[in-house]
Amino acid sequence: MPDARKSVQNAFARLVRMRTDPVVVQILRSTAAATISFIVAERLSNEAAPLTAPLTALLVTQVTLYSTIRLSLTRVNAVVTGVLVAVGFSALVGLAWWSLASIILLALVVGRIVRAGDFVVEVAISAMLVLGVTQVQVESTAWTRVLDTLIGAGVGLLFNFLFIPPVWVGTAGESIEGLARRLRQLLLRVSDGLTGSTAVETAAARLHEARRIDQEISEVDAQLRQAEESLRLNPRVREGLLHRVVLRTGLDTLEICTVVVRVITRTLTDLAKERTDEPLFPPDTGAALEGTISRVADAIVSFAVLVTASVSESAERAESRLAEDLDGARREREYAAQLLLDVVQEHPRQWQLHGALLAELDRILDELDMEHRSQRLMEELDRSAREQRERYPRLTEARARARRASRRSRAAWEARRAAHRERTGNRR
Structure with missing residues (x-):
């Protein structure tokens, strides 16, 4: 009987440790963010299976809040850039081997120019997917992909703000x-x-x-x-x-x-x-x-x-x-x-x-x-x-002004308090 009680206690202790383990928490956060983004995309997107939204949520829901914000902005930048390249290109030519090679080359170059970072390939992928549809469907497919990406990035960001990632x-x-x-x-x-x-x-x-x-x-x-x-x-x-x-x-x-x-x-x-x-x-x-x-x-x-x-x-x-x-x-x-x-x-x-x-x-x-x-x-x-200070001079100056204003307010409050004490003492 004591052995059974001890086993139950050990199992409960392991369960508590798993609930607070950063790796377990990150797995649950990524799964929940991807699922929620898919549910939202089903209601807002015209695509039959809007898997771009949960994919984006999985990519941007990182182990830190800083990484999540950085990757969200980078991925949205890459997708929007790829879509714009494809829309402009499709207005001139259709899909052929030479047009595919041209749009991949152009998308990769533009991705470097707009600093898409690790998502430079995403610029070319978005451009190819949009170019691969018919001319009538180009605009619809393009903005549907942008919408799904924005949904996934938005849900990932919101999820990280509401459920702050663990400190490692x-x-x-x-x-x-x-x-x-x-x-x-x-x-x-x-x-x-x-x-x-x-x-x-x-x-x-x-x-x-x-x-x-x-x-x-x-x-x-x-x-x-x-x-x-x-x-x-x-x-x-x-x-x-x-x-x-x-x-x-x-x-x-x-x-x-x-x-x-x-x-x-x-x-x-x-x-x-x-x-x-x-x-x-x-x-x-x-x-x-x-x-x-x-x-x-x-x-x-x-x-x-x-x-x-x-x-x-x-x-x-x-x-x-x-x-x-x-x-x-x-x-x-x-x-x-x-x-x-x-x-x-x-x-x-x-x-x-x-x-x-x-x-x-x-x-x-x-x-x-x-x-x-x-x-x-x-x-x-x-x-x-x-x-x-060298990297963010305006922010540093704003903080300095805020500190000076706080000190002035504090000094004025102390002066009013001293004057009030003096008036009270004179009445007495």
């Missing part, structure tokens, strides 16, 4: 944390072999793993771009720019750390090739380096948790944990550096690899440093604000 920050945050944890596991495996003899094959395998993690950054970057788009024009988010900058700079830092970790594995592989029959380091030096790398690995995860923390209390705990990990890693690093110096002075073989290993660990610690991160955040915020 959580998914991007999970990817960033997953990347940091894979780096940590790799560093822990690297540190395990420092006190003994390491086979060249083992060191090379860790180098290949570091390269694989480096290649995975492109996937995390794609998810982060999707999260950044989900923050644009989204009324659920008030400080979208800050969220985007925090996540983007955090991923940039982890990308640098990934590259440095790959270089560390390269250094240790070269060292293993030179010391095939002996330990990489003396026992005490290897233990100190193992402790340093372990604390660096913990600091990378703490940094990722800090970057993706959405609640202020969680961010404070993550920041405190990161500070402790960085302090511990620096202490371990100084101790390991002194031991390495003694080893190099006694046995100066491959001294350059010892120095490279310390320099690589220093680079990671510098990238994870909180002062360095704060400075970079301010620089990115200033750069983003400057680019927005």
Whole structure:
């Protein structure tokens, strides 16, 4: 009986997670938008099976509101352009192989001119479909296709405004944390072999793993771009720019750390090739380096948790944990550096690899440093604000005027309030 109750609870928990999962939500939104657009098109369009409307709704109902608006305008632009090209062309010639080739060429060129983007081919498709009907049906077919496209785009836009797409920050945050944890596991495996003899094959395998993690950054970057788009024009988010900058700079830092970790594995592989029959380091030096790398690995995860923390209390705990990990890693690093110096002075073989290993660990610690991160955040915020002012000067000026008007209104209200208090005091 308890097992059955537990199974029911687990099934209910999975169902709740599915209802809030962004992928499931997007599937349901796309299906509903396409169905509604087909129902509307059946009532308004003259076409027997107005499938262009649900097709357009499927294409424009994207995972973010910004993408939906952009694709809606682009697709409508492409279809209208193709129809206009076909209407003008059909008034001169009929359908033949040379006229078909001519209209495809013309439509593709015009599509580039009007900046149809990914829907350049849609311009040629619309032109061909309209050209393929008889001269009597050209006008009816042309405007029916435009109407169906407008219905699909309109329903898709309206659906996204009424049912705002999910914010994909959580998914991007999970990817960033997953990347940091894979780096940590790799560093822990690297540190395990420092006190003994390491086979060249083992060191090379860790180098290949570091390269694989480096290649995975492109996937995390794609998810982060999707999260950044989900923050644009989204009324659920008030400080979208800050969220985007925090996540983007955090991923940039982890990308640098990934590259440095790959270089560390390269250094240790070269060292293993030179010391095939002996330990990489003396026992005490290897233990100190193992402790340093372990604390660096913990600091990378703490940094990722800090970057993706959405609640202020969680961010404070993550920041405190990161500070402790960085302090511990620096202490371990100084101790390991002194031991390495003694080893190099006694046995100066491959001294350059010892120095490279310390320099690589220093680079990671510098990238994870909180002062360095704060400075970079301010620089990115200033750069983003400057680019927005340069790109939209009129909007920036309008916002500045609105802020000045708000400050004047606030000052006038404060003055009236002070005068009222003074009059009230005098009466008393």
